Amino acid sequence: MEIIIIGRKLKAILCGHGKIGRVRKAAIMWQTPSDAERCPKVFDLEVFLMSGIITFQETHPSIESYWRSIILFGRNVASYKFALAASLLEIVPTGKTIVTLDDLSEPFSRHLCEHLLNAPKQSTSQTSQFLDSCRSYNRNEISKEELLGVTVQKGFNNVIDAFHIVNEGAIPIRFFEKDYSKGDKRIILTDEIFKLQSMQFYDNLSNEAHARWNLVETAWELGVSRSLITVNYDGQSETLFVNEALRRKTVTSARDALNGYQKGKCFYCFRDIAVNENTENGCDVDHFYPHVLKAVSSKLNIDGIWNLVLACPQCNRGIEGKFARVPATKYLSRLQKRNEFLISSHHPLRETLVAQTGASEQDRASYIREIDKLAINALIHRWETKPEGKEVF
Numbered sequence: 001m002e003i004i005i006i007g008r009k010l011k012a013i014l015c016g017h018g019k020i021g022r023v024r025k026a027a028i029m030w031q032t033p034s035d036a037e038r039c040p041k042v043f044d045l046e047v048f049l050m051s052g053i054i055t056f057q058e059t060h061p062s063i064e065s066y067w068r069s070i071i072l073f074g075r076n077v078a079s080y081k082f083a084l085a086a087s088l089l090e091i092v093p094t095g096k097t098i099v100t101l102d103d104l105s106e107p108f109s110r111h112l113c114e115h116l117l118n119a120p121k122q123s124t125s126q127t128s129q130f131l132d133s134c135r136s137y138n139r140n141e142i143s144k145e146e147l148l149g150v151t152v153q154k155g156f157n158n159v160i161d162a163f164h165i166v167n168e169g170a171i172p173i174r175f176f177e178k179d180y181s182k183g184d185k186r187i188i189l190t191d192e193i194f195k196l197q198s199m200q201f202y203d204n205l206s207n208e209a210h211a212r213w214n215l216v217e218t219a220w221e222l223g224v225s226r227s228l229i230t231v232n233y234d235g236q237s238e239t240l241f242v243n244e245a246l247r248r249k250t251v252t253s254a255r256d257a258l259n260g261y262q263k264g265k266c267f268y269c270f271r272d273i274a275v276n277e278n279t280e281n282g283c284d285v286d287h288f289y290p291h292v293l294k295a296v297s298s299k300l301n302i303d304g305i306w307n308l309v310l311a312c313p314q315c316n317r318g319i320e321g322k323f324a325r326v327p328a329t330k331y332l333s334r335l336q337k338r339n340e341f342l343i344s345s346h347h348p349l350r351e352t353l354v355a356q357t358g359a360s361e362q363d364r365a366s367y368i369r370e371i372d373k374l375a376i377n378a379l380i381h382r383w384e385t386k387p388e389g390k391e392v393f
């Protein structure tokens with residue numbers, strides 16, 4: 001197996017909204033020489049990743065969309081951004097606006113230590129003194145005080161500056177400002193981050209951050225350069241899993257992983273949904289093309305992530321609910337758009353969606369059209385519902 005890196009020069013792209021997205025580098029790593037022959041298509045995909053993120057932010061330029069773009073679309077080299085996000089989400093409800101690195105060190109290192117227990121690889125680089133200290137703490141070799149000391153010294157070196165960068169550029173709003181001018185290094189939380197708190201299901205954001213973190217660390221663990229990872233769905237436990245050396249490894253809850261890419265709304269009616277299924281408006285994991293189609297053809301990948309959406313209980317199984325009907329054709333383009341958001345995230349959802357539905361946007365659109373034909377022939381009836389909220393994707 002050979003890895004070829006192809007670099008191309010491209011200065012800017014134009015998305016559907018006429019906005020310019022900068023592309024500073026578009027280097028693509030190939031698994032095999034035959035993959036390299038697909039270069040033009042996958043190169044288009046790489047460019048599309050940028051426009052996908054811009055579309056995500058601009059179809060609904062809300063504070064949540066910007067927050068989610070940081071968590072869901074970042075090109076990560078270490079999981080510090082997730083740890084900082086999870087820490088900030090914890091601090092916001094306390095109302096504190098001036099947060100020193102001392103204050104941050106406890107939640108930040110705690111989240112990293114917890115994730116290290118399940119996934120030893122938390123960075124793409126070989127060594128990190130900070131992560132080594134977290135590992136030592138997990139082995140009871142150093143005290144909490146020592147860990148917090150190292151965290152303040154070494155834990156925040158890049159993440160404070162990099163937090164608002166999504167791929168190559170900073171998002172237009174800031175959730176905190178850095179203030180290292182005083183003796184105490186600190187960040188000042190802005191009104192923007194407190195506005196997040198007023199969204200109906202604020203708790204979803206923490207679940208989304210941890211789900212995205214779980215997916216990214218799993219990809220590092222398995223080594224994306226060695227194998228194309230496919231993330232699978234287990235309908236019984238409603239979790240996502242990967243196969244690692246013939247062993248099934250549960251990665252995260254399907255609800256937590258998918259919610260952000262739908263902006264926390266029901267796929268069909270745009271009601272706000274909760275990822276905790278036991279609360280009011282707790283969502284269902286719905287098969288866009290109904291589960292019963294499995295009996296029609298074993299070739300249809302009905303449990304593929306491309307076909308899983310989150311729906312409110314009313315749409316899925318309420319009076320006038322969808323049940324085993326085929327969604328109206330107007331929902332097809334919405335499914336494609338949601339899937340392009342999954343592709344715009346970096347590994348492993350992107351690899352999964354490309355493997356399941358095709359390497360180019362056209363391939364993926366025709367894949368869904370083919371399944372749609374089979375589905376309506378078998379199930380006859382289409383279903384639709386009226387919107388309960390603003391169309392946000």
Ligand SMILES: [Zn+2]
Pocket residue numbers: 266267268269270271311312313314315316
């Ligand atoms: Zn609904």
